[in-house]
Amino acid sequence: MTPDQLAARTSRALDAAVTAGRELGLTVTDPTVLHDMFSVVVHLAPSPVVVRVPTVLPPYADAGVQAARQRLELDVVAWLAMRGVPVIPPSPLVPREPVRRDGFSMTFWQFVEQAEGEGREPDYVRNSRLTADLHAELRAYPGELPFLSAAEPRFATEALAALEGHTDLIDPADLDRARREWAVLEPLAASRAAFEAEFPGVDFQPIHGDAPAVNIVAAKGGALYSDFELTTLGPAEWDLAALGPECEAAYDEAARRHGLRQLDERALRFVNAVGMIRIVACLALVPQLPMLGEALKPGIEHWRTLPFAGGLRD
Template sequence: MRAEEAIDAVTSAATQAGLPAHDASVVRVGENGVVLLPSAGVLARVVPRAAKGSAPRREIDVATWLASRHVPVVHPARPEPMIVGQYVVSLWEYLADSRPADLVTLAKCLRQLHVLAIPANLLPCLSPFDGFEERLQAGACLDINDRMLLRELRDQLSARWVTAEFTLGEAVLHGDAHMENLLVSAGGREAFVDLEAVCIGPPEWDLTLTALYYECGWFPHKEYVDFVQTYGFDVRLSPSWSELRMARMLRMTLWLAQSAGNDLQRQRQLRHRINTLRDGTAPAGWTGY
Protein backbone atom coordinates (compact mmCIF):
# COMPACT_ATOMS: atom_id res chain seq x y z
CA MET A 1 0.00 0.00 0.00
CA ARG A 2 1.32 3.43 -0.94
CA ALA A 3 1.05 6.38 1.41
CA GLU A 4 -1.13 8.39 -0.96
CA GLU A 5 -3.57 5.49 -1.30
CA ALA A 6 -3.94 5.27 2.47
CA ILE A 7 -4.47 9.04 2.77
CA ASP A 8 -7.08 9.07 -0.02
CA ALA A 9 -9.03 6.18 1.49
CA VAL A 10 -9.03 7.67 4.98
CA THR A 11 -9.92 11.16 3.76
CA SER A 12 -12.93 9.75 1.93
CA ALA A 13 -14.00 7.69 4.97
CA ALA A 14 -13.59 10.66 7.31
CA THR A 15 -15.68 12.86 5.01
CA GLN A 16 -18.46 10.24 5.05
CA ALA A 17 -18.28 10.12 8.84
CA GLY A 18 -18.33 13.91 9.17
CA LEU A 19 -14.82 14.10 10.58
CA PRO A 20 -12.13 16.67 9.70
CA ALA A 21 -9.37 15.19 7.58
CA HIS A 22 -7.43 18.23 6.35
CA ASP A 23 -4.45 17.36 8.54
CA ALA A 24 -4.35 13.61 7.84
CA SER A 25 -0.85 12.14 8.04
CA VAL A 26 0.50 8.65 7.49
CA VAL A 27 1.82 6.86 10.55
CA ARG A 28 2.92 3.78 8.61
CA VAL A 29 2.14 1.83 5.47
CA GLY A 30 2.90 -1.73 4.45
CA GLU A 31 0.46 -4.59 4.06
CA ASN A 32 -1.97 -2.22 5.82
CA GLY A 33 -1.94 1.48 6.49
CA VAL A 34 -2.36 3.61 9.61
CA VAL A 35 -3.32 7.26 9.22
CA LEU A 36 -3.68 9.86 11.96
CA LEU A 37 -6.49 12.42 11.92
CA PRO A 38 -5.26 14.82 14.64
CA SER A 39 -8.17 17.26 14.56
CA ALA A 40 -10.65 14.42 14.90
CA GLY A 41 -8.65 12.61 17.57
CA VAL A 42 -8.89 9.47 15.46
CA LEU A 43 -6.47 6.87 14.18
CA ALA A 44 -7.61 5.14 10.98
CA ARG A 45 -6.58 1.64 9.92
CA VAL A 46 -6.72 0.85 6.20
CA VAL A 47 -6.66 -2.66 4.75
CA PRO A 48 -7.24 -3.90 1.20
CA ARG A 49 -10.66 -5.54 0.83
CA ALA A 50 -8.99 -8.60 -0.66
CA ALA A 51 -6.41 -8.97 2.11
CA LYS A 52 -6.35 -12.56 3.36
CA GLY A 53 -7.11 -12.88 7.05
CA SER A 54 -8.08 -9.24 7.41
CA ALA A 55 -11.29 -8.72 9.37
CA PRO A 56 -11.85 -5.10 10.49
CA ARG A 57 -15.38 -5.94 11.60
CA ARG A 58 -14.04 -8.65 13.90
CA GLU A 59 -11.37 -6.30 15.29
CA ILE A 60 -14.10 -3.87 16.33
CA ASP A 61 -16.12 -6.69 17.88
CA VAL A 62 -13.02 -7.99 19.68
CA ALA A 63 -12.22 -4.52 21.07
CA THR A 64 -15.78 -4.10 22.30
CA TRP A 65 -15.77 -7.55 23.91
CA LEU A 66 -12.38 -7.04 25.59
CA ALA A 67 -13.49 -3.68 26.98
CA SER A 68 -16.61 -5.35 28.41
CA ARG A 69 -14.29 -7.78 30.22
CA HIS A 70 -12.23 -4.89 31.63
CA VAL A 71 -9.14 -5.71 29.57
CA PRO A 72 -7.20 -2.52 28.72
CA VAL A 73 -7.84 -1.96 25.04
CA VAL A 74 -8.17 0.78 22.45
CA HIS A 75 -11.78 1.73 21.68
CA PRO A 76 -13.31 1.96 18.20
CA ALA A 77 -14.35 5.49 17.27
CA ARG A 78 -17.05 4.15 14.96
CA PRO A 79 -18.96 0.87 15.43
CA GLU A 80 -18.71 -0.20 11.80
CA PRO A 81 -15.84 -0.29 9.28
CA MET A 82 -16.28 1.70 6.08
CA ILE A 83 -15.72 0.46 2.53
CA VAL A 84 -13.91 2.94 0.31
CA GLY A 85 -13.20 1.54 -3.16
CA GLN A 86 -10.82 -1.38 -2.77
CA TYR A 87 -10.10 -0.60 0.90
CA VAL A 88 -11.78 -1.07 4.27
CA VAL A 89 -11.24 1.71 6.80
CA SER A 90 -11.85 1.38 10.53
CA LEU A 91 -11.70 4.36 12.87
CA TRP A 92 -10.18 4.16 16.36
CA GLU A 93 -9.58 6.55 19.22
CA TYR A 94 -6.19 8.22 19.12
CA LEU A 95 -4.26 7.91 22.36
CA ALA A 96 -2.32 11.14 22.27
CA ASP A 97 0.88 11.45 24.30
CA SER A 98 1.05 7.69 24.73
CA ARG A 99 4.19 5.57 24.88
CA PRO A 100 4.95 1.86 24.55
CA ALA A 101 4.50 -0.06 27.79
CA ASP A 102 7.44 -1.38 29.77
CA LEU A 103 7.90 -5.14 30.07
CA VAL A 104 6.40 -5.39 33.56
CA THR A 105 3.22 -3.67 32.36
CA LEU A 106 3.11 -5.93 29.32
CA ALA A 107 3.42 -9.04 31.50
CA LYS A 108 0.70 -7.77 33.87
CA CYS A 109 -1.73 -7.03 31.05
CA LEU A 110 -1.03 -10.34 29.30
CA ARG A 111 -1.88 -12.18 32.51
CA GLN A 112 -5.14 -10.25 32.63
CA LEU A 113 -5.88 -11.18 29.01
CA HIS A 114 -4.91 -14.84 29.32
CA VAL A 115 -7.26 -15.58 32.24
CA LEU A 116 -10.38 -14.58 30.29
CA ALA A 117 -12.96 -17.25 29.58
CA ILE A 118 -12.68 -18.16 25.90
CA PRO A 119 -15.68 -16.74 24.01
CA ALA A 120 -17.75 -18.84 21.63
CA ASN A 121 -17.76 -18.02 17.91
CA LEU A 122 -15.76 -14.80 18.11
CA LEU A 123 -12.09 -15.69 17.64
CA PRO A 124 -10.16 -17.95 15.27
CA CYS A 125 -7.59 -20.45 16.50
CA LEU A 126 -3.90 -19.62 16.21
CA SER A 127 -2.46 -20.61 12.84
CA PRO A 128 1.27 -19.76 12.89
CA PHE A 129 1.77 -20.29 9.16
CA ASP A 130 -1.20 -18.34 7.78
CA GLY A 131 -0.14 -15.95 5.04
CA PHE A 132 3.31 -17.50 4.75
CA GLU A 133 3.24 -17.91 0.96
CA GLU A 134 1.76 -14.46 0.36
CA ARG A 135 4.45 -12.83 2.48
CA LEU A 136 7.14 -14.94 0.86
CA GLN A 137 6.08 -13.85 -2.60
CA ALA A 138 5.86 -10.21 -1.50
CA GLY A 139 9.51 -10.25 -0.41
CA ALA A 140 11.04 -8.75 -3.53
CA CYS A 141 14.55 -8.92 -2.05
CA LEU A 142 14.40 -12.70 -1.63
CA ASP A 143 16.02 -14.85 -4.31
CA ILE A 144 15.07 -18.41 -5.23
CA ASN A 145 17.51 -19.93 -2.74
CA ASP A 146 16.14 -17.76 0.05
CA ARG A 147 12.61 -18.88 -0.73
CA MET A 148 13.67 -22.51 -0.86
CA LEU A 149 15.32 -22.20 2.55
CA LEU A 150 12.36 -20.46 4.17
CA ARG A 151 9.89 -22.99 2.75
CA GLU A 152 12.06 -25.85 3.94
CA LEU A 153 12.21 -24.39 7.46
CA ARG A 154 8.44 -23.81 7.38
CA ASP A 155 7.75 -27.38 6.28
CA GLN A 156 9.99 -28.85 8.95
CA LEU A 157 8.45 -26.63 11.60
CA SER A 158 4.83 -27.29 10.61
CA ALA A 159 5.43 -31.03 10.96
CA ARG A 160 6.86 -30.51 14.46
CA TRP A 161 4.11 -28.06 15.43
CA VAL A 162 1.45 -30.79 15.19
CA THR A 163 2.95 -32.62 18.17
CA ALA A 164 4.23 -29.59 20.10
CA GLU A 165 3.44 -29.60 23.83
CA PHE A 166 2.31 -26.42 25.55
CA THR A 167 2.34 -26.11 29.33
CA LEU A 168 -0.16 -23.28 29.78
CA GLY A 169 -3.20 -24.70 27.97
CA GLU A 170 -5.34 -22.43 25.77
CA ALA A 171 -6.32 -18.81 26.23
CA VAL A 172 -7.34 -15.65 24.43
CA LEU A 173 -4.14 -14.29 22.86
CA HIS A 174 -3.21 -10.87 21.58
CA GLY A 175 -1.28 -12.66 18.85
CA ASP A 176 1.36 -9.96 18.33
CA ALA A 177 2.25 -9.12 21.91
CA HIS A 178 5.11 -6.68 22.20
CA MET A 179 5.62 -3.37 24.01
CA GLU A 180 4.58 -1.17 21.08
CA ASN A 181 1.23 -2.95 20.89
CA LEU A 182 0.43 -1.99 24.48
CA LEU A 183 0.31 1.76 24.92
CA VAL A 184 0.34 3.79 28.14
CA SER A 185 -1.11 7.28 28.03
CA ALA A 186 0.30 10.28 29.85
CA GLY A 187 -2.51 9.83 32.37
CA GLY A 188 -1.55 6.19 32.98
CA ARG A 189 -4.23 4.47 30.93
CA GLU A 190 -3.09 1.20 29.34
CA ALA A 191 -4.50 -0.09 26.04
CA PHE A 192 -3.75 -3.01 23.76
CA VAL A 193 -3.73 -1.92 20.10
CA ASP A 194 -3.40 -3.70 16.73
CA LEU A 195 -6.01 -6.35 17.45
CA GLU A 196 -6.06 -8.08 14.06
CA ALA A 197 -4.17 -11.13 15.37
CA VAL A 198 -6.27 -11.75 18.51
CA CYS A 199 -7.04 -15.46 18.59
CA ILE A 200 -7.24 -18.60 20.73
CA GLY A 201 -4.08 -20.58 21.39
CA PRO A 202 -1.29 -21.34 23.85
CA PRO A 203 -0.27 -18.34 25.99
CA GLU A 204 3.34 -19.25 25.20
CA TRP A 205 2.78 -17.67 21.77
CA ASP A 206 2.25 -14.25 23.37
CA LEU A 207 5.36 -14.64 25.55
CA THR A 208 7.70 -15.70 22.77
CA LEU A 209 8.33 -12.31 21.16
CA THR A 210 9.64 -10.81 24.39
CA ALA A 211 11.88 -13.82 25.02
CA LEU A 212 13.18 -13.74 21.45
CA TYR A 213 13.80 -10.00 21.58
CA TYR A 214 15.77 -10.62 24.77
CA GLU A 215 17.85 -13.25 22.93
CA CYS A 216 18.48 -10.64 20.24
CA GLY A 217 19.93 -8.37 22.93
CA TRP A 218 17.20 -5.76 22.72
CA PHE A 219 16.42 -5.81 26.47
CA PRO A 220 18.69 -5.82 29.52
CA HIS A 221 18.73 -9.03 31.54
CA LYS A 222 16.96 -7.46 34.54
CA GLU A 223 14.04 -6.26 32.40
CA TYR A 224 13.48 -9.74 31.04
CA VAL A 225 13.72 -11.26 34.52
CA ASP A 226 11.13 -8.75 35.76
CA PHE A 227 8.86 -9.70 32.83
CA VAL A 228 9.15 -13.40 33.69
CA GLN A 229 8.57 -12.87 37.39
CA THR A 230 5.55 -10.65 36.79
CA TYR A 231 3.93 -13.09 34.38
CA GLY A 232 5.01 -16.16 36.34
CA PHE A 233 6.43 -18.28 33.51
CA ASP A 234 9.60 -18.27 31.40
CA VAL A 235 8.61 -19.45 27.93
CA ARG A 236 12.22 -20.45 27.23
CA LEU A 237 11.64 -23.38 29.60
CA SER A 238 8.70 -24.61 27.53
CA PRO A 239 9.14 -28.05 25.92
CA SER A 240 8.18 -26.35 22.64
CA TRP A 241 10.48 -23.34 22.92
CA SER A 242 12.43 -24.31 19.80
CA GLU A 243 9.22 -24.47 17.74
CA LEU A 244 7.87 -21.21 19.14
CA ARG A 245 11.21 -19.49 18.59
CA MET A 246 11.58 -20.64 14.99
CA ALA A 247 7.99 -19.74 14.13
CA ARG A 248 8.57 -16.21 15.34
CA MET A 249 11.94 -15.89 13.61
CA LEU A 250 10.39 -16.93 10.30
CA ARG A 251 7.62 -14.36 10.69
CA MET A 252 10.11 -11.64 11.65
CA THR A 253 12.22 -12.44 8.60
CA LEU A 254 9.26 -12.38 6.21
CA TRP A 255 8.07 -9.09 7.69
CA LEU A 256 11.48 -7.58 7.04
CA ALA A 257 11.55 -9.03 3.51
CA GLN A 258 8.27 -7.26 2.76
CA SER A 259 9.45 -3.94 4.15
CA ALA A 260 13.05 -3.87 2.89
CA GLY A 261 12.18 -2.31 -0.47
CA ASN A 262 14.86 0.20 -1.40
CA ASP A 263 16.15 0.51 2.17
CA LEU A 264 19.77 -0.68 2.02
CA GLN A 265 20.08 -1.00 5.81
CA ARG A 266 17.05 -3.26 5.95
CA GLN A 267 18.30 -5.25 2.98
CA ARG A 268 21.60 -5.88 4.78
CA GLN A 269 19.75 -6.98 7.92
CA LEU A 270 17.51 -9.25 5.84
CA ARG A 271 20.56 -10.87 4.27
CA HIS A 272 22.03 -11.37 7.74
CA ARG A 273 18.83 -12.98 9.02
CA ILE A 274 18.70 -15.36 6.07
CA ASN A 275 22.36 -16.31 6.55
CA THR A 276 21.91 -16.98 10.28
CA LEU A 277 18.78 -19.05 9.67
CA ARG A 278 20.80 -21.05 7.17
CA ASP A 279 23.79 -21.67 9.46
CA GLY A 280 21.78 -22.08 12.66
CA THR A 281 23.18 -19.05 14.53
CA ALA A 282 19.93 -16.98 14.46
CA PRO A 283 19.05 -14.65 16.09
CA ALA A 284 22.64 -13.52 16.70
CA GLY A 285 23.15 -10.04 15.30
CA TRP A 286 19.47 -9.40 14.55
CA THR A 287 18.56 -5.73 14.88
CA GLY A 288 15.09 -4.28 15.33
CA TYR A 289 12.96 -1.99 13.19
Protein backbone atom coordinates (compact mmCIF):
# COMPACT_ATOMS: atom_id res chain seq x y z
CA MET A 1 0.00 0.00 0.00
CA THR A 2 1.13 3.54 -0.73
CA PRO A 3 1.39 6.20 1.99
CA ASP A 4 -1.79 7.79 0.65
CA GLN A 5 -3.63 4.46 0.84
CA LEU A 6 -2.39 3.85 4.38
CA ALA A 7 -3.51 7.34 5.44
CA ALA A 8 -6.90 6.77 3.83
CA ARG A 9 -7.33 3.46 5.70
CA THR A 10 -6.51 5.18 8.99
CA SER A 11 -8.95 7.96 8.18
CA ARG A 12 -11.73 5.47 7.38
CA ALA A 13 -11.11 3.60 10.64
CA LEU A 14 -11.11 6.87 12.60
CA ASP A 15 -14.36 7.99 10.96
CA ALA A 16 -15.98 4.61 11.63
CA ALA A 17 -14.97 4.73 15.30
CA VAL A 18 -16.29 8.27 15.73
CA THR A 19 -19.56 7.53 13.95
CA ALA A 20 -20.11 4.32 15.93
CA GLY A 21 -19.36 6.12 19.18
CA ARG A 22 -21.80 8.90 18.46
CA GLU A 23 -24.48 6.41 17.45
CA LEU A 24 -24.01 4.78 20.86
CA GLY A 25 -24.65 8.12 22.56
CA LEU A 26 -21.08 9.21 23.30
CA THR A 27 -19.99 12.82 23.04
CA VAL A 28 -17.08 12.96 20.58
CA THR A 29 -15.63 16.36 19.67
CA ASP A 30 -11.86 15.79 19.71
CA PRO A 31 -11.06 12.23 18.57
CA THR A 32 -7.38 11.33 18.71
CA VAL A 33 -5.52 8.40 17.12
CA LEU A 34 -3.38 6.91 19.88
CA HIS A 35 -1.86 4.05 17.90
CA ASP A 36 -1.86 2.88 14.30
CA MET A 37 -0.28 -0.41 13.33
CA PHE A 38 -2.27 -3.63 13.18
CA SER A 39 -5.18 -1.69 14.66
CA VAL A 40 -6.17 1.95 14.74
CA VAL A 41 -6.74 2.90 18.38
CA VAL A 42 -8.86 6.01 18.90
CA HIS A 43 -9.64 8.04 22.02
CA LEU A 44 -13.16 9.40 21.58
CA ALA A 45 -12.39 12.55 23.57
CA PRO A 46 -13.83 14.03 25.64
CA SER A 47 -15.59 10.75 26.40
CA PRO A 48 -13.41 8.41 28.49
CA VAL A 49 -13.59 5.74 25.81
CA VAL A 50 -10.97 4.17 23.54
CA VAL A 51 -11.94 2.23 20.42
CA ARG A 52 -9.72 -0.46 18.93
CA VAL A 53 -10.32 -0.95 15.20
CA PRO A 54 -8.37 -3.86 13.63
CA THR A 55 -7.20 -2.95 10.13
CA VAL A 56 -4.41 -5.39 9.19
CA LEU A 57 -5.88 -8.87 9.06
CA PRO A 58 -5.37 -12.20 7.28
CA PRO A 59 -7.73 -12.80 4.34
CA TYR A 60 -9.91 -15.29 6.22
CA ALA A 61 -10.64 -12.94 9.15
CA ASP A 62 -14.11 -11.94 8.02
CA ALA A 63 -16.71 -10.20 10.17
CA GLY A 64 -17.76 -13.43 11.88
CA VAL A 65 -14.21 -14.47 12.74
CA GLN A 66 -13.39 -11.02 14.12
CA ALA A 67 -16.57 -10.71 16.16
CA ALA A 68 -16.15 -14.14 17.76
CA ARG A 69 -12.62 -13.32 18.89
CA GLN A 70 -13.66 -9.88 20.12
CA ARG A 71 -16.59 -11.26 22.14
CA LEU A 72 -14.27 -13.72 23.81
CA GLU A 73 -11.81 -10.95 24.68
CA LEU A 74 -14.56 -8.75 26.11
CA ASP A 75 -15.94 -11.60 28.20
CA VAL A 76 -12.56 -12.59 29.64
CA VAL A 77 -11.53 -9.02 30.48
CA ALA A 78 -14.93 -8.18 32.01
CA TRP A 79 -14.66 -11.31 34.17
CA LEU A 80 -11.16 -10.31 35.32
CA ALA A 81 -12.30 -6.77 36.08
CA MET A 82 -15.22 -8.12 38.13
CA ARG A 83 -12.71 -10.07 40.24
CA GLY A 84 -10.66 -6.95 40.87
CA VAL A 85 -7.76 -7.90 38.60
CA PRO A 86 -6.04 -4.73 37.29
CA VAL A 87 -7.05 -4.67 33.64
CA ILE A 88 -8.13 -2.03 31.16
CA PRO A 89 -11.83 -2.95 31.20
CA PRO A 90 -14.50 -2.70 28.52
CA SER A 91 -16.16 0.71 28.57
CA PRO A 92 -19.21 0.74 30.86
CA LEU A 93 -20.73 3.52 28.72
CA VAL A 94 -21.66 1.26 25.79
CA PRO A 95 -22.95 -2.31 25.41
CA ARG A 96 -20.23 -4.91 25.91
CA GLU A 97 -20.13 -6.26 22.38
CA PRO A 98 -18.26 -5.73 19.11
CA VAL A 99 -19.64 -3.01 16.84
CA ARG A 100 -19.65 -3.34 13.06
CA ARG A 101 -19.40 -0.07 11.14
CA ASP A 102 -18.28 0.73 7.58
CA GLY A 103 -16.57 -2.63 7.13
CA PHE A 104 -14.72 -2.54 10.46
CA SER A 105 -15.38 -4.58 13.61
CA MET A 106 -14.40 -2.64 16.73
CA THR A 107 -14.42 -2.84 20.51
CA PHE A 108 -14.82 -0.09 23.13
CA TRP A 109 -12.58 0.21 26.22
CA GLN A 110 -12.23 2.48 29.20
CA PHE A 111 -9.73 5.30 28.70
CA VAL A 112 -6.93 5.34 31.27
CA GLU A 113 -4.28 7.98 31.74
CA GLN A 114 -0.74 6.71 31.46
CA ALA A 115 1.87 7.30 34.13
CA GLU A 116 4.53 9.94 33.70
CA GLY A 117 7.33 8.68 31.52
CA GLU A 118 5.23 5.92 29.95
CA GLY A 119 6.50 4.99 26.52
CA ARG A 120 9.89 3.78 27.69
CA GLU A 121 10.95 0.16 27.22
CA PRO A 122 8.84 -2.06 29.51
CA ASP A 123 10.43 -3.74 32.51
CA TYR A 124 10.13 -7.25 31.10
CA VAL A 125 11.49 -8.97 34.22
CA ARG A 126 8.94 -7.29 36.48
CA ASN A 127 6.22 -7.89 33.93
CA SER A 128 7.09 -11.59 33.75
CA ARG A 129 6.37 -11.80 37.48
CA LEU A 130 3.07 -10.03 36.83
CA THR A 131 2.34 -12.61 34.12
CA ALA A 132 2.44 -15.34 36.77
CA ASP A 133 0.03 -13.28 38.88
CA LEU A 134 -2.29 -13.05 35.87
CA HIS A 135 -2.07 -16.80 35.23
CA ALA A 136 -3.05 -17.48 38.83
CA GLU A 137 -6.20 -15.41 38.32
CA LEU A 138 -7.03 -16.80 34.89
CA ARG A 139 -7.00 -20.41 36.10
CA ALA A 140 -10.46 -19.88 37.57
CA TYR A 141 -11.99 -18.50 34.35
CA PRO A 142 -15.15 -20.58 33.82
CA GLY A 143 -15.71 -19.94 30.11
CA GLU A 144 -14.80 -22.21 27.22
CA LEU A 145 -11.62 -21.34 25.32
CA PRO A 146 -10.15 -22.89 22.15
CA PHE A 147 -6.83 -24.72 22.37
CA LEU A 148 -3.83 -22.53 21.49
CA SER A 149 -5.75 -20.40 19.00
CA ALA A 150 -3.13 -17.68 19.62
CA ALA A 151 -0.72 -19.74 17.51
CA GLU A 152 -3.03 -19.02 14.55
CA PRO A 153 -1.97 -22.12 12.58
CA ARG A 154 -4.22 -21.21 9.65
CA PHE A 155 -2.53 -17.81 9.36
CA ALA A 156 0.95 -19.36 9.33
CA THR A 157 -0.01 -22.04 6.79
CA GLU A 158 -1.74 -19.64 4.40
CA ALA A 159 0.88 -16.91 4.79
CA LEU A 160 3.75 -19.25 3.97
CA ALA A 161 1.85 -20.42 0.90
CA ALA A 162 1.16 -16.83 -0.15
CA LEU A 163 4.87 -15.97 0.07
CA GLU A 164 5.73 -18.45 -2.70
CA GLY A 165 7.47 -16.58 -5.51
CA HIS A 166 7.65 -13.29 -3.58
CA THR A 167 11.42 -12.97 -3.58
CA ASP A 168 10.95 -9.27 -2.86
CA LEU A 169 9.62 -10.28 0.56
CA ILE A 170 11.57 -13.44 1.46
CA ASP A 171 14.62 -15.35 0.32
CA PRO A 172 13.58 -18.72 -1.18
CA ALA A 173 15.96 -20.55 1.18
CA ASP A 174 14.29 -18.91 4.18
CA LEU A 175 10.85 -19.83 2.89
CA ASP A 176 11.92 -23.43 2.36
CA ARG A 177 13.26 -23.66 5.91
CA ALA A 178 10.14 -22.03 7.36
CA ARG A 179 7.90 -24.51 5.56
CA ARG A 180 9.93 -27.49 6.74
CA GLU A 181 9.91 -26.19 10.32
CA TRP A 182 6.18 -25.53 10.18
CA ALA A 183 5.58 -29.10 9.02
CA VAL A 184 7.10 -30.18 12.36
CA LEU A 185 5.47 -27.53 14.54
CA GLU A 186 1.98 -27.17 13.03
CA PRO A 187 0.61 -30.55 14.22
CA LEU A 188 1.60 -29.68 17.80
CA ALA A 189 0.08 -26.21 17.58
CA ALA A 190 -3.16 -27.37 15.98
CA SER A 191 -3.93 -30.48 18.04
CA ARG A 192 -4.27 -30.70 21.80
CA ALA A 193 -3.79 -34.47 21.68
CA ALA A 194 -0.58 -34.14 19.66
CA PHE A 195 0.74 -31.50 22.06
CA GLU A 196 -0.05 -33.62 25.12
CA ALA A 197 1.71 -36.62 23.57
CA GLU A 198 4.82 -34.55 22.79
CA PHE A 199 4.93 -32.70 26.13
CA PRO A 200 3.61 -35.01 28.86
CA GLY A 201 3.07 -33.20 32.13
CA VAL A 202 2.72 -29.77 30.55
CA ASP A 203 -0.80 -28.76 31.52
CA PHE A 204 -3.05 -26.09 30.00
CA GLN A 205 -4.87 -23.16 31.46
CA PRO A 206 -6.43 -19.91 30.22
CA ILE A 207 -3.56 -17.63 29.15
CA HIS A 208 -3.26 -14.10 27.81
CA GLY A 209 -2.02 -15.29 24.41
CA ASP A 210 -0.23 -12.18 23.17
CA ALA A 211 2.98 -11.44 25.11
CA PRO A 212 1.47 -10.05 28.33
CA ALA A 213 4.88 -8.76 29.48
CA VAL A 214 4.72 -6.37 26.51
CA ASN A 215 1.04 -5.55 26.99
CA ILE A 216 1.09 -4.23 30.55
CA VAL A 217 0.25 -0.55 30.64
CA ALA A 218 1.85 1.74 33.22
CA ALA A 219 -1.23 3.76 34.18
CA LYS A 220 -1.38 6.51 36.77
CA GLY A 221 -3.11 4.15 39.18
CA GLY A 222 -0.67 1.29 38.62
CA ALA A 223 0.10 -1.47 36.12
CA LEU A 224 -2.85 -2.69 34.06
CA TYR A 225 -3.07 -5.80 31.88
CA SER A 226 -4.32 -5.06 28.37
CA ASP A 227 -4.85 -6.44 24.86
CA PHE A 228 -6.39 -9.86 25.41
CA GLU A 229 -7.22 -10.30 21.71
CA LEU A 230 -5.53 -13.72 21.54
CA THR A 231 -6.74 -15.17 24.86
CA THR A 232 -6.71 -18.92 24.62
CA LEU A 233 -6.30 -22.23 26.44
CA GLY A 234 -2.66 -23.24 26.33
CA PRO A 235 0.58 -23.88 28.19
CA ALA A 236 1.90 -21.09 30.40
CA GLU A 237 5.08 -21.13 28.31
CA TRP A 238 3.24 -19.45 25.43
CA ASP A 239 3.02 -16.21 27.39
CA LEU A 240 6.81 -16.22 27.99
CA ALA A 241 7.84 -16.80 24.36
CA ALA A 242 11.02 -15.00 23.25
CA LEU A 243 11.63 -13.26 26.60
CA GLY A 244 14.74 -15.19 27.58
CA PRO A 245 16.17 -16.88 30.69
CA GLU A 246 16.04 -13.88 33.06
CA CYS A 247 12.32 -13.37 32.45
CA GLU A 248 11.67 -17.10 32.64
CA ALA A 249 13.37 -17.24 36.04
CA ALA A 250 11.34 -14.26 37.26
CA TYR A 251 8.14 -15.98 36.11
CA ASP A 252 9.10 -19.23 37.87
CA GLU A 253 9.83 -17.35 41.09
CA ALA A 254 6.38 -15.75 41.08
CA ALA A 255 4.70 -18.96 39.92
CA ARG A 256 6.07 -20.82 42.96
CA ARG A 257 4.36 -18.30 45.23
CA HIS A 258 1.04 -19.12 43.55
CA GLY A 259 1.58 -22.88 43.54
CA LEU A 260 1.81 -22.93 39.74
CA ARG A 261 4.09 -25.36 37.92
CA GLN A 262 7.50 -24.27 36.69
CA LEU A 263 8.15 -23.62 33.02
CA ASP A 264 9.09 -26.64 30.91
CA GLU A 265 12.30 -26.27 28.87
CA ARG A 266 11.11 -28.27 25.85
CA ALA A 267 7.75 -26.51 25.78
CA LEU A 268 9.61 -23.18 25.82
CA ARG A 269 11.65 -24.29 22.81
CA PHE A 270 8.40 -25.15 21.04
CA VAL A 271 6.67 -21.83 21.69
CA ASN A 272 9.80 -19.91 20.76
CA ALA A 273 10.04 -21.83 17.49
CA VAL A 274 6.38 -21.17 16.67
CA GLY A 275 6.96 -17.51 17.43
CA MET A 276 9.79 -17.41 14.91
CA ILE A 277 7.58 -18.93 12.22
CA ARG A 278 4.92 -16.35 13.00
CA ILE A 279 7.52 -13.63 12.40
CA VAL A 280 8.35 -15.13 9.01
CA ALA A 281 4.65 -15.51 8.18
CA CYS A 282 4.04 -11.84 8.97
CA LEU A 283 6.06 -10.99 5.86
CA ALA A 284 2.85 -11.82 3.98
CA LEU A 285 1.26 -8.79 5.68
CA VAL A 286 3.92 -6.35 4.42
CA PRO A 287 1.76 -5.27 1.44
CA GLN A 288 -0.90 -4.17 3.97
CA LEU A 289 1.63 -2.65 6.39
CA PRO A 290 4.92 -1.79 4.63
CA MET A 291 6.69 -0.74 7.85
CA LEU A 292 6.69 -4.42 8.84
CA GLY A 293 9.38 -5.14 6.26
CA GLU A 294 12.11 -3.38 8.24
CA ALA A 295 10.61 -4.21 11.63
CA LEU A 296 10.74 -7.96 10.98
CA LYS A 297 14.33 -8.08 9.71
CA PRO A 298 16.06 -8.42 13.12
CA GLY A 299 13.76 -11.26 14.11
CA ILE A 300 14.35 -13.13 10.86
CA GLU A 301 18.11 -12.65 11.13
CA HIS A 302 17.97 -14.09 14.66
CA TRP A 303 15.82 -17.00 13.48
CA ARG A 304 18.51 -18.00 10.95
CA THR A 305 20.95 -18.56 13.84
CA LEU A 306 18.61 -20.88 15.78
CA PRO A 307 18.39 -24.69 15.69
CA PHE A 308 15.87 -26.11 13.22
CA ALA A 309 12.36 -26.11 14.75
CA GLY A 310 13.78 -25.12 18.13
CA GLY A 311 15.83 -28.30 18.27
CA LEU A 312 12.71 -30.43 18.69
CA ARG A 313 13.56 -32.36 15.53
CA ASP A 314 16.67 -32.74 13.43
